[in-house]
Amino acid sequence: MSKVLTKNSVMAQLVALEQFLNRLAEDVEHAQYRRNQLVAQSIDDAADELSSGFKNLAKEKLAKAHLNIKLAWLRANYARQLFDAETVEYELGEGNYLELTEVQDEFLPSAGAHFHFLESELKFMRAEINSRLGKSK
Amino acid sequence: MDIFEQIKSLAGDWLKRKDANEKLTRMLEMIAEASAAVETRKSSFTGLAAQRLKLAEEARSRALQLFEENSLEDCEKFCERGLLHLQIASAHMLSEDQMKLELTFDEGSAEEAIERLSNGIARLKMAVEYSNCVVSEHVKEHLLEVVRQREEALSLYAEGGEEDAHRIAEGALLWLHYLGKQLELDNDKPIIQIEPIVKLSPKEMSMIKSLIENIVHCRSVLQVTHTRGYTRVERYLNAAMQNLEKAISAYLDGDADKVLRVVTTGLMEARMADELLKNTGPDEGAYEVLASELADDLTIKGKEFFRRLVILSRLVKENFDEPERALNKLDSVNFNYKKCLAAMRDADVREAARYAKLAHLDLDYAKQLVIEGVIEPSYSEL
Numbered sequence: 440m441s442k443v444l445t446k447n448s449v450m451a452q453l454v455a456l457e458q459f460l461n462r463l464a465e466d467v468e469h470a471q472y473r474r475n476q477l478v479a480q481s482i483d484d485a486a487d488e489l490s491s492g493f494k495n496l497a498k499e500k501l502a503k504a505h506l507n508i509k510l511a512w513l514r515a516n517y518a519r520q521l522f523d524a525e526t527v528e529y530e531l532g533e534g535n536y537l538e539l540t541e542v543q544d545e546f547l548p549s550a551g552a553h554f555h556f557l558e559s560e561l562k563f564m565r566a567e568i569n570s571r572l573g574k575s576k
Numbered sequence: 577m578d579i580f581e582q583i584k585s586l587a588g589d590w591l592k593r594k595d596a597n598e599k600l601t602r603m604l605e606m607i608a609e610a611s612a613a614v615e616t617r618k619s620s621f622t623g624l625a626a627q628r629l630k631l632a633e634e635a636r637s638r639a640l641q642l643f644e645e646n647s648l649e650d651c652e653k654f655c656e657r658g659l660l661h662l663q664i665a666s667a668h669m670l671s672e673d674q675m676k677l678e679l680t681f682d683e684g685s686a687e688e689a690i691e692r693l694s695n696g697i698a699r700l701k702m703a704v705e706y707s708n709c710v711v712s713e714h715v716k717e718h719l720l721e722v723v724r725q726r727e728e729a730l731s732l733y734a735e736g737g738e739e740d741a742h743r744i745a746e747g748a749l750l751w752l753h754y755l756g757k758q759l760e761l762d763n764d765k766p767i768i769q770i771e772p773i774v775k776l777s778p779k780e781m782s783m784i785k786s787l788i789e790n791i792v793h794c795r796s797v798l799q800v801t802h803t804r805g806y807t808r809v810e811r812y813l814n815a816a817m818q819n820l821e822k823a824i825s826a827y828l829d830g831d832a833d834k835v836l837r838v839v840t841t842g843l844m845e846a847r848m849a850d851e852l853l854k855n856t857g858p859d860e861g862a863y864e865v866l867a868s869e870l871a872d873d874l875t876i877k878g879k880e881f882f883r884r885l886v887i888l889s890r891l892v893k894e895n896f897d898e899p900e901r902a903l904n905k906l907d908s909v910n911f912n913y914k915k916c917l918a919a920m921r922d923a924d925v926r927e928a929a930r931y932a933k934l935a936h937l938d939l940d941y942a943k944q945l946v947i948e949g950v951i952e953p954s955y956s957e958l
Contacts, residue, residue: 461623513690
């Protein structure tokens with residue numbers, strides 16, 4: 440069942456969301472290894488919704504402000520989860536990110552990642568072949 | 577009393593009890609006191625509080641200007657706005673850790689469906705990044721479409737189109753369910769399971785889900801038993817897949833009759849594929865057990881290798897000055913890698929080793945040219 444909206448409850452949610460978004464933006468900024476377009480876009484969109492939410496709160500349009508909160512949360516939480524997934528990929532050291540948008544990557548980093556992948560595959564295959572050669576001797 | 581506690585405790589009617597002059601004076605005092613506190617006190621969110629105090633000061637200045645112009649009603653509005661900014665600043669300063677957002681979506685609501693879809697996309701990405709599994713072009717294409725559908729569902733929801741948003745989110749979740757199964761099949765290991773939701777049209781949703789199960793089942797059998805493919809079965813499975821796509825589109829359009837028709841057709845096609853598989857044994861014993869396992873693995877690896885090689889060649893062609901030499905070397909990588917795979921399938925390990933080394937040397941040569949900028953690369957011992 441939906442709770443009754445009050446100015447205080449809406450403000451508390453907006454403040455919590457602003458903190459959530461602020462922390463996410465800081466984390467993204469510190470992670471200089473990668474800029475994901477979808478994460479950046481989702482953060483921007485969430486910030487816009489949040490700003491509209493504060494404006495609606497000021498006008499005491501609480502239902503509208505609550506809709507802004509829900510939309511901002513859906514966008515911000517999505518961005519947080521995608522960012523965390525990218526961090527896992529970075530920590531594991533593969534650098535082979537799953538893209539969720541059609542992006543034109545910068546040439547050298549992108550080509551470098553492809554070379555790295557192909558080289559790793561060839562090294563792995565050669566090691567496997569060599570171990571088979573060893574067994575067959 | 578602490579300035580932020582003081583501001584927090586001010587109720588909305590505090591303003592109404594004071595005259596404009598008194599309000600403005602008190603607000604100025606509060607902003608000054610709060611600003612000083614923000615500068616000296618440690619809090620996780622001083623940055624956010626400082627921004628709010630700046631906005632409060634702007635609102636107060638505007639209110640003062642309106643007071644001078646004798647626009648008392650507007651002056652009141654800007655005073656209220658200033659107070660709101662002050663209260664938000666106080667909330668930030670008073671929270672030691674990030675405030676918990678108490679927001680839950682009603683079960684079966686459009687927003688819940690969108691949240692589940694968002695979580696599903698993020699979980700799938702996390703699973704892929706974590707497991708470093710192969711993601712085929714087929715999966716990628718559909719995943720991009722799911723991401724686009726999520727955006728569409730959000731826009732519709734924002735504009736008040738809750739039912740349409742809900743339906744799109746449900747349809748997209750169904751695709752995610754399929755993509756999870758396909759990823760598992762492509763990689764031959766569990767990756768992720770995403771369950772669809774059945775709220776708007778449970779019967780149609782279950783039918784589509786059943787078609788997905790049938791297609792994926794046949795594909796798994798086909799992959800294990802026929803390493804070189806089986807054209808007749810694949811033809812039926814492709815037709816079933818096309819009907820799956822039509823069924824999901826019809827579901828998104830809310831066309832239950834069409835869902836029923838195309839799913840029934842799709843199920844018949846999947847059944848035909850299944851019957852053919854049941855009545856045909858595995859490939860003639862062309863491979864020993866070990867070689868067969870290897871060939872399965874090679875098919876998956878080979879596909880991704882060639883896909884990467886094609887993308888890399890295209891990138892080099894479009895972005896690298898005088899790309900001919902690098903492209904020739906990448907062609908050689910392609911040629912030697914294919915020869916290596918063929919030798920492995922024929923269990924000729926010595927030839928496989930020779931071609932794998934040649935592919936590696938050519939790749940390294942191209943890398944020296946493109947990435948390291950070496951004008952005259954050399955073949956180093958690898």
